[in-house]
Amino acid sequence: MQERGSSSLPGNIKELGISPSAGGPRNGLGFAMTTFFLVAQMAGAGFLSLPKAVANCGWIGLVMMVVFCTGVGFSGTRLGACWVILEERWPMCYRDSCRQPYMEIADRALGIHGRRLALACVLITLVGGTTVFLILIASFMKVLVTSVSICEWVLITAALVMPFTWLGTPKDFWQASVLAVTTTTIACVVILVEIILEKDLHPNPVYQNPTVSSFALGFGAILFAFGGASVFPTIQNDMGNRKLFIKAVVVAFAVLLALYLPVATTGYAVQGMDVKDNILLSVESSKGIVKAALMMEVLNLLGTYIITYNPIGQMFEEVFSIENKFGWKRCVLRSAILIFEVVVGLAVPDFGKILNLIGGSTVTLCSFILPPLMYMKLVDDKSNPSWPQRQIELWERMLLWIIVGVGVVGGIASTISALIAILSPDSFSTSCFSDFYF
Secondary structure, three states, rough: OOOOOOOOOOHHOOOOEEEOOOOOEEEEEEEEEEEHHHHHHHHHHHHHHHHHHHHHHHHHHHHHHHHHHHHHHHHHHHHHHHHHHHHHHHHHOOOOOOOOOOHHHHHHHHHHHHHHHHHHHHHHHHHHHHHHHHHHHHHHHHHHHOOOOHHHHHHHHHHHHHHHHHHOHHHHHHHHHHHHHHHHEEEEEHHHHHHHHOOOHHOOOOOOOOHHHHHHHHHHHHHHHHHOOHHHHEEEEEEOHHHHHHHHHHHHHHHHHHHHHHHHHHHHHHHHOOOOOOHHHHHHOOOOHHHHHHHHHHHHHHHHHHHHHHHHHHHHHHHOOOOOOOOOOHHHHHHHHOOOOOHHHHHHHHOHHHHHHHHHOHHHHHHHHHHHHHHHHHOOOOOOOOOOOOOHHHHHHHHHHHHHHHHHHHHHHHHHHHHHHHHHHHHOOHHHHHOOOO
16 A cells, blocks of 8 residues: 555565566565565464464364464455456556555445445454554563563553554565564474473373353454454555465465464463463563563564554544645554553453454454455446456355354354453453552
8 A cells, every 4th residue: 555656665675575566557565575464464463372272162273273264364365356356347446555445345345334344343453453462562571571560561562663653554664574474483483392392391281172152262362363354455455466465365374374283283282271371471481592482572563563553544544534644643643543552451451352352253254254245246246247257156155155154153152252251350350450550
């Protein structure tokens, strides 16, 4: 999503996969850098909660990971195809920059009410997700610097990331994606090795059958780990050749599964039901290598936060008709949104509860339900004979409806379970405001 009046990309970025479009004069992200952005956007907080999610679901949770990865990945490719359809049918409207691409797809496919639903879901998903990142960074820093509380670290982290939230579009901070992917990979390897080395500390791991409530919570956490679809159109909109986005999605989800599956399997196998919500806090934190992994994950989350926060700012700027360039209005608006996230993070400083709620509700809508519905609606629309004609094969249509069905049933159950957990008396006792930190 390029800003108006922006110049061509720096030459050194071209080596990293940002290249001019083969189909025209538009510059933007290339295939390699787009894949980096997709992995970076989804591999932030998701993998940390997966061992606990598997524990909540039982061993079937591993099967769910593969199924969800495949299902959400396929939905992501259909979402990418939706944007290509918009460019084919309304080239004058969508060949240039667009600050609300997901909502534009929903508008063309489902009408104004679909657009409003998509806007609400995307905003809640992104605001909730970035709030989770703030809490996670604070919890890791608390382990590294014990003299500062988690609540105080939330404030420090917010002050640190605030200037970076003022940046324009993903092409302005491509370095964040490289940082996020590199640090996540290192953290995954370190966690995997440490879990295996500490196997003797868990001689008799317990594997319990899941309850309806725990299974629903695990559903939400697993889906959150693969739930980056709300940002996909924003990243695709920044590409030089947007038709390559579908291939980038396939590669990105393959990389995610390669990172996620070993950590989730080993964590649950070794620690059983004792595994914590955050797998990094389930290993001995006094070791130097673990502290290094914690620092790597902090850097990863900082990069992921910047990437994920950007569409929030762009959407609110569109709502308030703020010009798409750097200025004081952008800084004030984006800073105000960040302050709101800080308040939420201080009120519910348990990242697992927020993650489960978002994963079961808006992430399910954005990743499982809306993309298949919008794709089928756009393809089935034959109202203009001049449009390029597309067809959906029977197997594909059946798969899309299965994805929607799984999302509806699992999403409702997960959302209800997460709300019950958040509204329990124990949640209020852990609030930063309950102890008057200010």
